Amino acid sequence: xxxxxxxxxxxxxxxxxxxxxxxxxxxxxxxxxxxxxxxxxxxxxxxxxxxxxxxxxxxxxxxxxxxxxxxxxxxxxxxxxxxxxxxxxxxxxxxxxxxxxxxxxxxxxxxxxxxxxxxxxxxxxxxxxxxxxxxxxxxxxxxxxxxxxxxxxxxxxxxxxxxxxxxxxxxxxxxxxxxxxxxxxxxxxxxxxxxxxxxxxxxxxxxxxxxxxxxxxxxxxxxxxxxxxxxxxxxxxxxxxxxxxxxxxxxxxxxxxxxxxxxxxxxxxxxxxxxxxxxxxxxxxxxxxxxxxxxxxxxxxxxxxxxxxxxxxxxxxxxxxxxxxxxxxxxxxxxxxxxxxxxxxxxxxxxxxxxxxxxxxxxxxxxxxxxxxxxxxxxxxxxxxxxxxxxxxxxxxxxxxxxxxxxxxxxxxxxxxxxxxxxxxxxxxxxxxxxxxxxxxxxxxxxxxxxxxxxxxxxxxxxxxxxxxxxxxxxxxxxxxxxxxxxxxxxxxxxxxxxxxxxxxxxxxxxxxxxxxxxxxxxxxxxxxxxxxxxxxxxxxxxxxxxxxxxxxxxxxxxxxxxxxxxxxxxxxxxxxxxxxxxxxxxxxxxxxxxxxxxxxxxxxxxxxxxxxxxxxxxxxxxxxxxxxxxxxxxxxxxxxxxxxxxxxxxxxxxxxxxxxxxxxxxxxxxxxxxxxxxxxxxxxxxxxxxxxxxxxxxxxxxxxxxxxxxxxxxxxxxxxxxxxxxxxxxxxxxxxxxxxxxxxxxxxxx
Amino acid sequence: xxxxxxxxxxxxxxxxxxxxxxxxxxxxxxxxxxxxxxxxxxxxxxxxxxxxxxxxxxxxxxxxxxxxxxxxxxxxxxxxxxxxxxxxxxxxxxxxxxxxxxxxxxxxxxxxxxxxxxxxxxxxxxxxxxxxxxxxxxxxxxxxxxxxxxxxxxxxxxxxxxxxxxxxxxxxxxxxxxxxxxxxxxxxxxx
Ligand code: HEM
Ligand code: SF4
Numbered sequence: 001x002x003x004x005x006x007x008x009x010x011x012x013x014x015x016x017x018x019x020x021x022x023x024x025x026x027x028x029x030x031x032x033x034x035x036x037x038x039x040x041x042x043x044x045x046x047x048x049x050x051x052x053x054x055x056x057x058x059x060x061x062x063x064x065x066x067x068x069x070x071x072x073x074x075x076x077x078x079x080x081x082x083x084x085x086x087x088x089x090x091x092x093x094x095x096x097x098x099x100x101x102x103x104x105x106x107x108x109x110x111x112x113x114x115x116x117x118x119x120x121x122x123x124x125x126x127x128x129x130x131x132x133x134x135x136x137x138x139x140x141x142x143x144x145x146x147x148x149x150x151x152x153x154x155x156x157x158x159x160x161x162x163x164x165x166x167x168x169x170x171x172x173x174x175x176x177x178x179x180x181x182x183x184x185x186x187x188x189x190x191x192x193x194x195x196x197x198x199x200x201x202x203x204x205x206x207x208x209x210x211x212x213x214x215x216x217x218x219x220x221x222x223x224x225x226x227x228x229x230x231x232x233x234x235x236x237x238x239x240x241x242x243x244x245x246x247x248x249x250x251x252x253x254x255x256x257x258x259x260x261x262x263x264x265x266x267x268x269x270x271x272x273x274x275x276x277x278x279x280x281x282x283x284x285x286x287x288x289x290x291x292x293x294x295x296x297x298x299x300x301x302x303x304x305x306x307x308x309x310x311x312x313x314x315x316x317x318x319x320x321x322x323x324x325x326x327x328x329x330x331x332x333x334x335x336x337x338x339x340x341x342x343x344x345x346x347x348x349x350x351x352x353x354x355x356x357x358x359x360x361x362x363x364x365x366x367x368x369x370x371x372x373x374x375x376x377x378x379x380x381x382x383x384x385x386x387x388x389x390x391x392x393x394x395x396x397x398x399x400x401x402x403x404x405x406x407x408x409x410x411x412x413x414x415x416x417x418x419x420x421x422x423x424x425x426x427x428x429x430x431x432x433x434x435x436x437x438x439x440x441x442x443x444x445x446x447x448x449x450x451x452x453x454x455x456x457x458x459x460x461x462x463x464x465x466x467x468x469x470x471x472x473x474x475x476x477x478x479x480x481x482x483x484x485x486x487x488x489x490x491x492x493x494x495x496x497x498x499x500x501x502x503x504x505x506x507x508x509x510x511x512x513x514x515x516x517x518x519x520x521x522x523x524x525x526x527x528x529x530x531x532x533x534x535x536x537x538x539x540x541x542x543x544x545x546x547x548x549x550x551x552x553x554x555x556x557x558x559x560x561x562x563x564x565x566x567x568x569x570x571x572x573x574x575x576x577x578x579x580x581x582x583x584x585x586x587x588x589x590x591x592x593x594x595x596x597x598x599x600x601x602x603x604x605x606x607x608x609x610x611x612x613x614x615x616x617x618x619x620x621x622x623x624x625x626x627x628x629x630x631x632x633x634x635x636x637x638x639x640x641x642x643x644x645x646x647x648x649x650x651x652x653x654x655x656x657x658x659x660x661x662x663x664x665x666x667x668x669x670x671x672x673x674x675x676x677x678x679x680x681x682x683x684x685x686x687x688x689x690x691x692x693x694x695x696x697x698x699x700x701x702x703x704x705x706x707x708x709x710x711x712x713x714x715x716x717x718x719x720x721x722x723x724x725x726x727x728x729x730x731x732x733x734x735x736x737x738x739x740x741x742x743x744x745x746x747x748x749x750x751x
Numbered sequence: 752x753x754x755x756x757x758x759x760x761x762x763x764x765x766x767x768x769x770x771x772x773x774x775x776x777x778x779x780x781x782x783x784x785x786x787x788x789x790x791x792x793x794x795x796x797x798x799x800x801x802x803x804x805x806x807x808x809x810x811x812x813x814x815x816x817x818x819x820x821x822x823x824x825x826x827x828x829x830x831x832x833x834x835x836x837x838x839x840x841x842x843x844x845x846x847x848x849x850x851x852x853x854x855x856x857x858x859x860x861x862x863x864x865x866x867x868x869x870x871x872x873x874x875x876x877x878x879x880x881x882x883x884x885x886x887x888x889x890x891x892x893x894x895x896x897x898x899x900x901x902x903x904x905x906x907x908x909x910x911x912x913x914x915x916x917x918x919x920x921x922x923x924x925x926x927x928x929x930x931x932x933x934x935x936x937x938x939x940x941x942x
Pocket of ligand 1: 054055056092125126127128129130131163164206222251252253254446447451452453454493494495496497699
């Protein structure tokens, strides 16, 4: 804990917005009360989460150090900041950046905080936020005060609340947009923050804004509420009206849902009241107990979009009028950005580096003579010195018009073409001039096993390795390949947005020869464009160390066999899952006697040591469970093939059956003679693995087992294309969980 | 009197190029396995992908250890996080001692093929708290005597140059440059 914490409070009194100052004082009181044991640990956990103070890996006081489970004896002893979460353990602080907008003073403050309280790095997230890692909870009130002094809050950055409101980083300067959504996004952020109608959600709620339907920037299809700018002509007056296509109920997570169209045109001033009404319906009817079905997407799915819409409109009718619905917009619209410097013309590129960077990292604005510059950040990381340099650049060349992006980069808007050579030189001086924005090298990744408690495989380790290989030109230099997107999540929760990239990966573990091996599920053909128009399909689980080869193989085949103008997504679709899987088949097993496969990228510790025994990897130990799980995988594979052939009904039934086979495999580990009767399998599975919680995921709880139980209950109901796709995704997760369960049971699985 | 807390000490390495920081990752995991220092060591953070960044770190509860490349200067760094209740001199010595101890350990680690070595002359001291020690000429004047006591002790009075980082947005930091080369082992004995 910092010696200066109490001094900061005095120093900043009167320099923070009143409401934020009060909030932080009350949080500090909660900290004191928790230390005195007067607040329950669960209550305190939600309290800190709603202020963006998240737990981090190893905060339960244990760590597999590669040889043994080590007890980490934090000096705070038994004091906890949440269930099983030790007080002094390092945590993460998420900082909300509405629409990604940051000014120079804010960049400087982030730099200071990264140096003084974290490890020197600020990390840009996949939702335009900033995260600091290895933070001590006792320092968080000071961090929050220093942020509040530059008008930033971490309030509702985590927890069951309205999360950061994201928007295209090019809003207002984009040549494709219908109109600038920035003021509406910022007004919405102000309106919803701490709003009484958003305080009783069962789960998080994520809004997003996009200026157009065709580009990716807003990613509205994967958000709880999404607004796409739209215009129409008033039939009576002939005047042009601004509004939004409004979407609801999208979301990634284990099983991704596309948002559904709520209304093809809502006037801009209706966006806030309608979102408020959605919030009320969600608070009233959304699931509260079962966290795995608590996102809005499930409510929309269960009610159907028509019924949901009807409820929201009824709620809208009875909302008491709030003048902020219009006043916040008026204020925000007034604060329009303008350039600092006179416009210019394209400079001559005097070096190959500069030329390449101009091509990949600048985007002409709709305002002639200006571009938006992208500063590519490796793995979303930036140092304090770089942040300060960026603040200087923002002041010198623009009116501090900087935004973070969901690709974990930073953009500088309103750069005059005439200033490009000088600005490039200034970026180069702090090594922020890497080309390749939005390209293969610009890999997006969640925190994964580095710091996330839920991480299964090392997403950042893999990202670092792949980046090195792209830079060393180990992959195809074909232009179309160099434009592909790679996105990686450390587990099924999909914080790295792997569903919406050409080459997506999420961490899973598999048992090989009785030992745990880090793997990634390869998810292919997702689409980043069209506001994340298509989600990718899982093709095969491959050991982490073979993932680079997966990329080599897939991209080489694409280059060799693509048809004229065929995108990678279309190529993946044309090949189909059967061929793709066959292509990768030999990579799905680690080579015999290669011990490197038993540890993850960038992490030399033996993976999942608890299961490793003596660590010998010779000889395959095949149990009936392994055979059974392989059968389950095959059945699911067939389901996907049926789906691709246009038979969602067969696909749905096969997906259900694949889960049944997975459950049967586990039951067989203890009761060899279990029959093929679904009712018996389910009863046995429930009694042995669900009720005993042995199948439970440490964080998702019994969620994956419920997929099977629900599918069994719904048997005989007709499948739609969507319900069948969802069930297949659920089945994949169920089977992944069965693998984990079998790994966890380890030596217990004896027959 | 100005209180010096959260002191960070960086010992610049002789070889600034061609060091494979990847080799540090298993070494640092080993430090955690064996809890080799007084501080509770928790995790390894790998920032090799960040140019002129924090390098590879061992995150601890009371302090972090790292081979750091901030400002493009590679060095072994000790970074005190928790408060020490003692005199400024004691706190400076504690941080310098910890940095040299870590440096020696790295110099002697067979896995690092002895490439990682203190250059014998350059020590950078940063006070990681902008409020206790703002980076202005007043504080620099006030704390210079404290830093000199330490410098004299290590190198002998008159045998080194002391310079300050004067960019006000950066943390207060002094650079000591000795006129003759001393090994990490020799300096450790003098702390
Ligand atoms: C049950 C637990 C979790 C679920 C279901 C979950 C799910 C998600 C999803 C679906 C996204 C984002 C995609 C999007 O909406 O754009 C996301 C964002 C993110 N998640 Fe998680 N997540 C969980 C826990 C965690 C944890 C424990 C961490 C690590 C400390 C984490 C780190 C992140 C990050 C860094 C982002 C981008 C964040 C932002 O700024 O909002 N997540 N999460
Ligand atoms: S995807 Fe999984 S590992 Fe990655 S941050 Fe989210 S919860 Fe953690």
